[in-house]
Amino acid sequence: MIGPAGLRRLGLLGMNRRNSRYTLAHNPRRLYPLVDNKLLTKEILQKHGLPSPELYFQIQNYYELRFLGPRIEHLNEFVLKPARGAEGRGIVVVADRNEKGWVKASGEILSRADIEYHVSNILAGLYSLGGTDDVAFAEYRIMCHTRLASLAYRGVPDIRVVLYQGVPVMCMLRLPTRESDGRANLHQGAVGAGIEMRRGVTLAGVHHNRFVDRHPDLGAPIAGMSIPFWDDILKTATQAYEAFGLGYMGVDFVIDQLLGPLILELNARPGLNIQLANRTGLIPRLEAVDRAGKTERSTWAKRLELSRVVAGR
Amino acid sequence: MNRTAYLIAALLFVTAGFLISNKVRTGGGDTAIEVSRNLWRVTVVMNIKGEGARAKVRMTLPKDSPRQTIYNEHFENDEMTFYIRERPVSGNRIGFWRSEFLDGSKTLEYTFSAQLRGRTFAVAPEIVPWQPAQFYPPEFKTWIESSKLIQSDNTLVRRQLKTIIGRERRADRIMQKIYDFVRGEVKYKSEKGSKSAAQTLEKLVADCGGQARLFAAFSRAAGIPSRIVGGLIIQGGVKRITHVWVENYIGGEWIPFDVVNGHYATLPDDYLEMYRGDYALVKHIGLQKFDSFFMIGTEHIPPVDNPWSLYALPVHFQSMVKIILLIPVGALVVAFVRSVIGIPTFGTFTPVLLAIAFREISLWLGLGCVGMIVFFGWIFRSLLDRLKILVIPRLAMVVTMVTMMVLGIMIVGFHAGIHNILYISLFPFVIMTWLIERFSVTEIEDGVPTAIRTLFGTTLIAVAAYYLMEEHQLRAYLFAFPEFLLVIMGLLLLIGRYTGLRLTELWRFREMNRLNNEERPKAEGPE
Numbered sequence: 001m002i003g004p005a006g007l008r009r010l011g012l013l014g015m016n017r018r019n020s021r022y023t024l025a026h027n028p029r030r031l032y033p034l035v036d037n038k039l040l041t042k043e044i045l046q047k048h049g050l051p052s053p054e055l056y057f058q059i060q061n062y063y064e065l066r067f068l069g070p071r072i073e074h075l076n077e078f079v080l081k082p083a084r085g086a087e088g089r090g091i092v093v094v095a096d097r098n099e100k101g102w103v104k105a106s107g108e109i110l111s112r113a114d115i116e117y118h119v120s121n122i123l124a125g126l127y128s129l130g131g132t133d134d135v136a137f138a139e140y141r142i143m144c145h146t147r148l149a150s151l152a153y154r155g156v157p158d159i160r161v162v163l164y165q166g167v168p169v170m171c172m173l174r175l176p177t178r179e180s181d182g183r184a185n186l187h188q189g190a191v192g193a194g195i196e197m198r199r200g201v202t203l204a205g206v207h208h209n210r211f212v213d214r215h216p217d218l219g220a221p222i223a224g225m226s227i228p229f230w231d232d233i234l235k236t237a238t239q240a241y242e243a244f245g246l247g248y249m250g251v252d253f254v255i256d257q258l259l260g261p262l263i264l265e266l267n268a269r270p271g272l273n274i275q276l277a278n279r280t281g282l283i284p285r286l287e288a289v290d291r292a293g294k295t296e297r298s299t300w301a302k303r304l305e306l307s308r309v310v311a312g313r
Numbered sequence: 314m315n316r317t318a319y320l321i322a323a324l325l326f327v328t329a330g331f332l333i334s335n336k337v338r339t340g341g342g343d344t345a346i347e348v349s350r351n352l353w354r355v356t357v358v359m360n361i362k363g364e365g366a367r368a369k370v371r372m373t374l375p376k377d378s379p380r381q382t383i384y385n386e387h388f389e390n391d392e393m394t395f396y397i398r399e400r401p402v403s404g405n406r407i408g409f410w411r412s413e414f415l416d417g418s419k420t421l422e423y424t425f426s427a428q429l430r431g432r433t434f435a436v437a438p439e440i441v442p443w444q445p446a447q448f449y450p451p452e453f454k455t456w457i458e459s460s461k462l463i464q465s466d467n468t469l470v471r472r473q474l475k476t477i478i479g480r481e482r483r484a485d486r487i488m489q490k491i492y493d494f495v496r497g498e499v500k501y502k503s504e505k506g507s508k509s510a511a512q513t514l515e516k517l518v519a520d521c522g523g524q525a526r527l528f529a530a531f532s533r534a535a536g537i538p539s540r541i542v543g544g545l546i547i548q549g550g551v552k553r554i555t556h557v558w559v560e561n562y563i564g565g566e567w568i569p570f571d572v573v574n575g576h577y578a579t580l581p582d583d584y585l586e587m588y589r590g591d592y593a594l595v596k597h598i599g600l601q602k603f604d605s606f607f608m609i610g611t612e613h614i615p616p617v618d619n620p621w622s623l624y625a626l627p628v629h630f631q632s633m634v635k636i637i638l639l640i641p642v643g644a645l646v647v648a649f650v651r652s653v654i655g656i657p658t659f660g661t662f663t664p665v666l667l668a669i670a671f672r673e674i675s676l677w678l679g680l681g682c683v684g685m686i687v688f689f690g691w692i693f694r695s696l697l698d699r700l701k702i703l704v705i706p707r708l709a710m711v712v713t714m715v716t717m718m719v720l721g722i723m724i725v726g727f728h729a730g731i732h733n734i735l736y737i738s739l740f741p742f743v744i745m746t747w748l749i750e751r752f753s754v755t756e757i758e759d760g761v762p763t764a765i766r767t768l769f770g771t772t773l774i775a776v777a778a779y780y781l782m783e784e785h786q787l788r789a790y791l792f793a794f795p796e797f798l799l800v801i802m803g804l805l806l807l808i809g810r811y812t813g814l815r816l817t818e819l820w821r822f823r824e825m826n827r828l829n830n831e832e833r834p835k836a837e838g839p840e
Contacts, residue, residue: 003819004813004814004819006825006826007814007818007819007822007825008814010825010828012814012818012822012825014812014813014814014815014818015655015815015818016652016811016812016813016814016815017812017813017814020810020812021812113701117701120703120704121704124703124704124705125704126704126754187759187763188759188760206824209821209822209823209824210824211824211827272818275822275825276822276824276825279825279828280828281825
């Protein structure tokens, strides 16, 4: 174990402090639905001209289930999601279609009844935060960009940008593993790689709270990879602040083979493992943003500039 | 922002401290300081063991009188049925503890506070009536007539009385003569069973019971209503033996006499009266073992003449109030463990509800039941998952299954001889179903290790809350001073502003230690 003094020296942000100083203080409760509900998020992104995967259809009521068949009949690949799901729960990725049914990325075959069952589970709120009723929707399935494919085990890696008062303070690349079953969720076994914010190059990684240098399944080294479209990613993330208004949030990007960076979802309570991935604590950077004046944060361009300064800490 | 919270917390602590010390010092009324010398807190402890049949224990409970004030009564009945009855003739207040089927051990505790006052009487020089039976009202019958052990119409007793008082008809002189005789002639010897009046006169050796009976027999034979009074001589520590003395009705009042300790028409301020009449303090049937003793300590709270106090509530509801008072304590434990230590749980207050359920059945039995119900519930629910049942009906099916399991446990446990298990009917069904659901979903999404870890965290906190709630002292203290809830509120406020690292985070981020060791600490800090 490590002493609290040691962790404080590294500027490590703990859950209590994150909740009280940052999320409680800067995220008004009424704005949470904008990021918790993925459909609302998509709507807002579209309104502000920010890119996200195309929405195919949504199902809100049980009686709409009978129209599910015709809707997915002509689709070979799509992703089924609960609008209010948390931490990647309830997501089904359909990668192919054959005469038996739809084929998941894992190879498992789903019949129409299986998909209907899953959608009805979503509607009943099985995966939603708080167990309330939910809406199911289908969206475009991302094709992982070739540059990142070497580090992706059967899933799509995503990039999380954490912004404080609209200023990017830390970023992380999340790589799916066999253990995480293709999901980019650190709690489920994905690998997190810190990103040097100014140049968009990966640093070393973390897996299950331990430092690693290589991907556990693929063996490839984690550090030193250059993220494509990095400047676009940072710029889009910074612009998202004006669209949503949350003072402390995470923006998750995926990089599509054809379409480039797309915003997958936003998070009003970004986790703390990003600090392990970057081998440094958040507090010094957050405090640097606090010290900067309001004028340095007035436009997205200025905030981008500020993030370069902050990243030096 | 922090400062406001600290201020409010400080205000809560100070208010609670003020209210509590006020209660202790003045009791909300005006009581003189010397009164505090004679405040006592007495606990009657009865350890009983049943013989596998119906069991009953009855004990006379002390009452208010001009000499004593009884208050802040507190009963720990160990799940036996309990009720109080008043007897009109003797005026005694009797507590009954009953169990339809008792074959194990139980500990019953009755605690009360008493304020005692010494009192001295003047024996009126009135003339004793010729026909006491006609003179006094009918309710005095038992105090005038002869009884099996107080044989006031025994020939030897009457003859001896004639020798003692001769032709005297004045009550005060009669009393002095009887008193001098019994005190002077009968030797004191502690005995296992008290002699009757006649036996005492014959042998002239008796304990306090025998001497009192003889005194009463003489008094009744002389035409003065007389009764045995039993109680305790109060002194700090543990006592096993009660004491008896006599009260005679002269000049319109009952005047005490204790021949053993030499109190004539007076009682000092360490005599606690518990019953009247020639009974034993406690009677029981259906028990193979019975042991009782008194624990006496000083009391600091004066008698509160406060109809709004919790003690004014009926005894049956007091036990419910005690549970209610413990819920904030459980919540404090949960808040501390979640925010400061960082152990995850299923739901925020599930552990508190589980702890309350554990108090009804024993802890180990409760843990076993939780484990078993969650395990089988999880399997059942996974099977239902394959059938593709809709969520809400599936939840309802799990509730039904939990009910069936609980009924099964009750029947099997009862036949296996674990009678405590019947209290599982109070187990929170809904909580168990909800637990099963959360466990299953966590297992599916995050894997078995995470699900088990969270379940473990939940039960760990439930056990911690259970032990805290079991603390007798804490319960009694909270009941006496519900103002303590303000302190809990203040503590919760402080925990709510705790922004430091959680204990589990020190473990979770331990890898960062390597960074600290690798680079030498820089001269300037992160600032």
